[in-house]
Amino acid sequence: MSLLVPSLSAMSALSLAALPGAYAVSLHSYLYLSAVLFAIGFLGVLLRKNTLVIYMCLELMLVASTVALVAFSRFNGVLHGNVFVFFILTVAAAEVAVGLAIIVALFRRRQTVQVEELNALKN
Amino acid sequence: MSDLLFHLFAVFTVACALGVVFNKNAVASALCLLLSLVGVAGLFVLLDAFLLAVLLVLVYAGAVVALFLFIIMLLDMQGGDRKRFTKATLVSSTVAGGLLITGLVSFATRGLNHTTILAEVPVVGNSLRAYAEQLFTVYLLPVQIVGFLLLIAMLGVIVLSKKFEGLEDIK
Numbered sequence: 001m002s003l004l005v006p007s008l009s010a011m012s013a014l015s016l017a018a019l020p021g022a023y024a025v026s027l028h029s030y031l032y033l034s035a036v037l038f039a040i041g042f043l044g045v046l047l048r049k050n051t052l053v054i055y056m057c058l059e060l061m062l063v064a065s066t067v068a069l070v071a072f073s074r075f076n077g078v079l080h081g082n083v084f085v086f087f088i089l090t091v092a093a094a095e096v097a098v099g100l101a102i103i104v105a106l107f108r109r110r111q112t113v114q115v116e117e118l119n120a121l122k123n
Numbered sequence: 124m125s126d127l128l129f130h131l132f133a134v135f136t137v138a139c140a141l142g143v144v145f146n147k148n149a150v151a152s153a154l155c156l157l158l159s160l161v162g163v164a165g166l167f168v169l170l171d172a173f174l175l176a177v178l179l180v181l182v183y184a185g186a187v188v189a190l191f192l193f194i195i196m197l198l199d200m201q202g203g204d205r206k207r208f209t210k211a212t213l214v215s216s217t218v219a220g221g222l223l224i225t226g227l228v229s230f231a232t233r234g235l236n237h238t239t240i241l242a243e244v245p246v247v248g249n250s251l252r253a254y255a256e257q258l259f260t261v262y263l264l265p266v267q268i269v270g271f272l273l274l275i276a277m278l279g280v281i282v283l284s285k286k287f288e289g290l291e292d293i294k
Contacts, residue, residue: 024240025129030166033133035227037140042223044144046216052149052195056156059187060140063163063179074170075244082172082248083257089175089182090269094276096187100194101283107198 030071037064051103051113055096062092125241129169136162149195157188170241171249 041064044057066085073081107113139162142155160183167176247253258266 025126026240029129029133030170031230033136033166035230036137039223039227040137040140040144043220046219047144050149052191052198053143053152056143056152056191059183060143060156060159063160063183066175066179067163067166070167070170070172070175073248074172074241074246077244077247079247079253079257082175083254083262085172085175086178086254086258087262087265087269089178091272093182093186094273096190097280098276098283100190101280104194104197105283113198 027071027075030075031068034064034068034071037061037067049114049116051106051115051118054115055099055103059092059096062088125169129166132162132165132169136166150192153188153191153195156191157184160184160188171246173249174251174254175248 038061041057041059041061044060045054048054048057066088069081069085069088073079073085103113106118110118112118136159139155139159143152143159146152146155160179164176164179164184167173167179
């Protein structure tokens with residue numbers, strides 16, 4: 001029971017959360033999970049060079065934020081967060097369609113989707 | 124039981140998210156994204172948001188990942204040799220990563236003190252009627268705006284992917 005100490009990093013908090021039966025799942029757990037998912041998505045956006053994979057990581061960040069919204073909404077006993085996630089899903093679908101169309105147009109013009117080769121605005 | 128399921132889904136989601144980032148192959152990344160989204164849908168079920176779980180699987184796992192796979196197939200890209208990171212990239216990513224870790228640590232160590240568990244809070248989001256009441260009373264204007272947004276996105280995609288005959292010399 002005393003495993004729930006204020007940990008210094010979210011990663012160690014997650015490894016605490018990964019121990020089954022260590023403590024009751026509360027809003028913290030969902031928020032840690034959301035933050036870690038967001039961080040992983042952010043890491044992907046920073047590390048990867050392929051535009052499509054960067055785009056997938058952006059979607060991952062969006063989904064991480066929806067986890068936090070649904071958790072807040074559920075733990076406060078209201079519906080507003082869920083409705084907001086509803087709108088986020090709609091906008092994300094539209095965004096993916098437009099973004100992928102842009103990537104296809106880019107590939108048609110430049111024959112590449114690697115970000116280090118897309119430097120037409122450099123200098 | 125529900126706690127155990129949370130840990131299961133959380134580990135599964137995070138592992139698949141790491142798979143999205145660290146897979147060399149774009150198709151494998153897309154499939155990891157699919158699994159990660161299924162994990163998130165399971166978390167939504169644990170949070171009693173059944174409608175959102177179904178919508179997430181339908182819209183994201185169904186439409187969006189399928190679209191990603193389709194585009195990967197269409198573009199037929201190969202990985203190519205990876206270039207070294209430049210000095211500016213290293214500095215800026217260190218700064219960004221440091222800021223992110225600082226944010227996470229401050230988030231983890233302060234400001235969150237209450238330990239409500241799910242059983243103490245009444246469930247409101249598990250019926251379609253509740254969503255309908257909210258969407259068509261309080262959020263009626265956003266619903267209309269989102270409808271127009273979808274229409275505009277559809278038109279935009281058609282314009283973007285159509286080949287215009289007279290404009291080829293602008294290249």
